[in-house]
Amino acid sequence: MEVKGSSNSNKSAVLISQSEEEEMMDLRRGPWTVDEDLTLINYIATHGEGRWNSLARSAGLKRTGKSCRLRWLNYLRPDVRRGNITLEEQLLILELHTRWGNRWSKIAQYLPGRTDNEIKNYWRTRVQKHAKQLKCDVNSKQFKDAMRYLWMPRLVERIQAAAAASTTTTTVVAPTNTSINNNNNAFTYNNNLNNNFEVHNGKMMLPTSTPPSVMANNDFVGSQITTQSYNTPENSSTAASSDSFGTPISDFNDYYNSNNINNLGDNNFYQASQTLFSHEQGMDLQSMMMVESNTPWMQSGDTSDNFWNVENMLFLEQQLMNDNM
DNA sequence: AACTCAAACAACCGCAAAAAT
DNA sequence: AATTTTTGCGGTTGTTTGAGT
Numbered sequence: 001m002e003v004k005g006s007s008n009s010n011k012s013a014v015l016i017s018q019s020e021e022e023e024m025m026d027l028r029r030g031p032w033t034v035d036e037d038l039t040l041i042n043y044i045a046t047h048g049e050g051r052w053n054s055l056a057r058s059a060g061l062k063r064t065g066k067s068c069r070l071r072w073l074n075y076l077r078p079d080v081r082r083g084n085i086t087l088e089e090q091l092l093i094l095e096l097h098t099r100w101g102n103r104w105s106k107i108a109q110y111l112p113g114r115t116d117n118e119i120k121n122y123w124r125t126r127v128q129k130h131a132k133q134l135k136c137d138v139n140s141k142q143f144k145d146a147m148r149y150l151w152m153p154r155l156v157e158r159i160q161a162a163a164a165a166s167t168t169t170t171t172v173v174a175p176t177n178t179s180i181n182n183n184n185n186a187f188t189y190n191n192n193l194n195n196n197f198e199v200h201n202g203k204m205m206l207p208t209s210t211p212p213s214v215m216a217n218n219d220f221v222g223s224q225i226t227t228q229s230y231n232t233p234e235n236s237s238t239a240a241s242s243d244s245f246g247t248p249i250s251d252f253n254d255y256y257n258s259n260n261i262n263n264l265g266d267n268n269f270y271q272a273s274q275t276l277f278s279h280e281q282g283m284d285l286q287s288m289m290m291v292e293s294n295t296p297w298m299q300s301g302d303t304s305d306n307f308w309n310v311e312n313m314l315f316l317e318q319q320l321m322n323d324n325m
Numbered sequence: 326a327a328c329t330c331a332a333a334c335a336a337c338c339g340c341a342a343a344a345a346t
Numbered sequence: 347a348a349t350t351t352t353t354g355c356g357g358t359t360g361t362t363t364g365a366g367t
Contacts, residue, residue: 031335031361053352069353070336105355116355117335124357125333 028062032071036061040068041076074115081113085122087162091155093119094127094147 028036043059049072052065061068074080085093089111096107102123104116111119127147131138134146 029337051352064337065352066338067336073354074335102356120356121334129332 026062027064029067032075036063037071037076040072044072044076074117079113080115081111085114085118087155087159089114090122091152091159093122094152094155097123097127098144098148 039059039061043055043061047055047058049055049069052069054065056063056065056068059068063071092111093107096110100106102120104120104123108114108116108119128138131140131143134143136143
């Protein structure tokens, strides 16, 4: 329905472009006013959503149906979750993005209350910007390795640190591959980062069933995970609000050693570090770390609302199973 | 206080798939 | 069955906000 007619001798046959149509109908564009919001909310409250074009007309909104739909889904819907992206959500976004790429709506399905738009914005403003600062392509192997072997483990560390500082509620990172043991109300988190831990009755613990040798074969074992359980804060804004790399890494080897990930032999992490240290494409980890330690990255808000509780994890587990992961 | 700049967020656009007619 | 309309997605652009000077 979009023909900018130059030969419009037969006017009845000329299709009208969207902008011309909007002009004729006096359609508004740009930011929504409070009145418009209220009108839309009230209309949907009584008539429900859907059929957006006719909805817009019936509600008396001088907007396209598309605009109404977007406003409702991304902003006005009552279950839209607002506020800063938590550490757990950041980790989940990175994790799922490595799986699916720019499938924002699919990723958003696993972050209840977050919209694809918000996740996309997050990715573009934070992640892509950081890639730019590192002078590498966001899709390059280097950047993906940095994400997977440096930033995501760091996020896990920070989540754990926040958890350790707390005494009240439980927050865990989202699992991508979990196994549920119904007998002891526990499940194991073992994502692609191979960060292993279990949740027992709402507390995060090392898997007692996993022998150290198995743990050692994993890519990364968070140094802060021991056999004690962790609780998370009601409000861990202090721990969570700073950079994901709040503690600057001056030396990759220090980081490597400090996380008990040395002496792991032939594993992915080793290979990744080799890749990262290679200068083949003009990038080395030392400089990467320099940049990383000096630039804001993944500013996070609080993790106060205990979003990723065990119920959420179980729900997510089910969803991922259904998805034939 | 005024200005600049960049980050964060909100909204729009084009396209394709799905649904309705 | 063909056509039109609606919906949903991903990319992009526009606007607002806030920090720094």
